[in-house]
């Protein structure tokens with residue numbers, strides 16, 4: 478069993494049942510989460526006997542770095558190997574003095590968005606909380622070694638976070654808690670393709686981190702055709718969940734909107750988006766699309782993008798335009814699909 482599946486109390490119980498001092502549990506917990514060691518032998522303030530006892534009963538299943546590729550813009554994609562042989566990807570995205578980690582929460586994805594490279598992998602399994610946390614820990618360390626102030630984490634890599642809810646929440650507890658990295662939840666953004674009931678659950682759980690929704694169209698017919706999840710939770714249900722979320726948490730979510738030529742970038746699409754956003758306070762990130770190998774879609778033409786923005790701004794919407802980073806290494810938005818899994 479992976480020892481990181483145990484709570485502090487579980488470790489205490491294990492120790493007392495094995496005639497060891499309960500206070501050692503705190504030390505072990507610190508090695509596991511704060512120092513993120515890869516083996517019991519590194520737990521240097523424990524006796525050899527205790528380290529052997531842990532070795533006998535538990536595994537650590539650390540994630541290992543399999544490959545790293547650095548883009549010309551400094552963006553670095555890391556392939557992490559999981560203990561059972563699967564690989565997932567995380568990305569370090571530097572900007573001036575700061576750095577953001579984009580991390581994965583599932584190996585593959587069940588949702589099958591038509592524009593997404595991860596979707597082509599199918600679904601293998603969800604990641605454990607420690608596999609998620611370790612990606613963050615590694616990218617944070619790498620960012621600091623390179624002189625960046627590690628500032629943000631986005632759960633926007635491979636997989637749908639809301640379909641791995643418990644492990645996402647547990648990983649965030651460690652990122653924000655005293656036992657882990659002690660970062661502010663305001664520096665974390667969790668993204669969803671729009672699993673409406675889970676957005677309500679986030680609100681009921683009174684989360685303090687930021688929520689992003691991959692919207693990509695405010696017209697049901699179009700969204701159905703590019704995001705099959707819309708057939709299960711359509712725009713009306715999504716809107717209702719967002720109204721609930723905003724009312725309960727008081728925070729303003731973000732819509733992510735990839736602009737794809739001839740698909741969702743017409744003036745009618747922009748007007749539908751503006752209308753849809755009337756129900757709640759929201760920020761809009763318009764993202765330049767990066768076609769991947771064998772892609773059906775293209776990025777929006779410059780003039781279409783400009784007109785789209787003009788319509789939204791004319792309706793007083795808060796719009797950010799994001800140019801994708803790390804395009805030359807397939808680390809840009811929607812491109813994470815470790816070729817080693819193919």
Ligand code: SF4
Nearest residue numbers: 586589590593596636
């Ligand atoms: S965009 Fe996100 S939710 Fe959609 S298939 Fe890709 S990983 Fe899954």
